[in-house]
Amino acid sequence: MIDDDFHQDVASTLTLDIRNLHTHFDTRAGTLRAVDGVNLRIKRGEIVGLVGESGSGKSVTGFSVIGLVDPPGRIVGGEVRFQGRNLVGLEEEALRQLRGHDIAMIFQDPMMTLNPVLRISTQMVEAITAHEIVAEDEALERAHDALASVGIPHPEERLRDYPHQFSGGMRQRVAIAIALLHNPALIIADEPTTALDVTIQGQILAVVQRLVAERGTSLLWITHDLSVVAGLAHRVAVMYAGRIVEEGPVDEVLDHPMHPYTAGLIASLPSHNRRGTRLAQIPGMAPPAHDRPTGCSFRPRCARATAECEQDPPATTPAQGRSLRCFNPMPAGSQGGRA
């Protein structure tokens, strides 16, 4: 049973293995296929950047992993294998025990993620006691240490404060401290630095990078900002219209994008353009989730589209460790050229 052993081995190093995930929203306008067949693997201790425009389904993918997709949304197909165990269809109570304990989440807007009427201590202690039977003062002690570890000065005083007494960056540190309370195997970070100033963004990235490396935590970093991914992630997955169109090691994908959409994204970065020239841009906008073109969803915006693109492009492996869904990839050696 060599094959089985091989799979066992792969599974044991994989923290997260998303297989052909479909999450749909049934609305009056029709079924929105927010996540439409996503495959994604995250190894232990690995940082994966999930990049895409608004509405590409990247956040819904994150919420699908921990079963927090609210109705009318629901997972209609696929598997979310976490440490070898499929979470799709798991009972709510079983999912609850995983949330915060084994899989933690950090949200986009730190001004909104903490409950405004509860003290920080309350919000941290409840996160501990939801999973463990601990004495109140021991839980407080741990909350205190967690705040200190994310670089919040005077944690013993800050514990008694309310969220509105913290700045945005400090609140995001609190959220990170809460996420790390149980040493989860996986953290899903949904654009956690988007709402912050650039300097604060840098500090938060440094904190996360350090803590994740110290503890061997896997990290799924959802963002629309390629430059953040470039400095943080090991691998990057580019999402478009509910699918991952390109995936691979971050340096390779950024240096040699194969999908015209990835190439367009990179070319759109202001730092990639020479001063005085017009900014490169991808024409048009992402199709709405209830009205996507057949075949490749990027087809209407793509300069390289051919008649073949009216068919669904299959996932291919153009190089070791990379995957791609495109019939007409960018020519080798192109550096984020125009799509």
Added chain:
Amino acid sequence: MALWLLRRLVQAGFVMLAMSAIVFIGLHAIGNPIDILISPEADQAERARAIAALGLDKPLWEQYWLFLQGALHGDLGRSFVFNEPALRLIAGRMPATLELAVTAVLLSVCIGLPLGLYAGLHPNSFTGRLVMTGSIFGFSLPSFWVGLMLIMVFAVTLGWLPSSGRGETISIAGVGWSFLTVDGWRHLLLPALNLALFNISLVLRLTRAGVRETLPLDYIRFARAKGLTPGRVIYVHVLRNILIPVVTVIGLEFGSTIAFSVVTESVFAWPGMGKLIIDSINVLDRPVIVAYLMITVALFVTINLVVDLLYTLLDPRVRLGGRR
């Protein structure tokens, strides 16, 4: 804080002053209480004696001046009808009304809040929709009609509960309280429910709206992502936030409940302040009317103060607003 309190009290003083002046002028314009109080057969001398005894022979401004002087000493005048200090007369009736109003407010919270939570958490369920439809009736049915229907069903047809009066009372500090006896409760239930109906609907809709508004917020999602139990999420994270508007409205409605008890007290012959004020208006018993309105203003001011203080307890952003 002290300054804020002082300002509130001064404002309240001015409101009371203006109100008493309006009542004096208004009642003077409506008619002469002597015509109602004295039998038509009384001769001229008796009439003059009565007018002088009540102080109605003096010009209106002087009557008002004398009233103000008395008011400063805590004397709001004597009832023309009962010849008793108006304040004592009202104080004797106040427990009945307060008891009714407090019970009604408690009922509206105990019924409205759970139903609103349910309707907010299950907005598309049959029960949720039924509750919301029912609340429209609570809003729109006139309270006197509901009162009569309650009497008809529970007192006349079913015979479960008495239709009028306070029943057996137990006296504490010189005033009787119905809520201390079983019989008193039986008498209290129907009028309190009648009075509460509007507020039940109000609290219910407010709670539902709050739940619907709070549930999709990020901090609720974050609370769920921490792995908290659904109970903890709803009863701590959601409820703490929706309590803020609910407490405000309940506080403000408490004043209205006392004011609206006039109708309910008349329907159920509940011997409270509301019934007293209606009787007093009928006979133009000016001191009682003025005293009643003064007390009502004082009550409103006190309630608003308490609500503001509660607000700072519930919402930390209010408490620390000055120290930001």
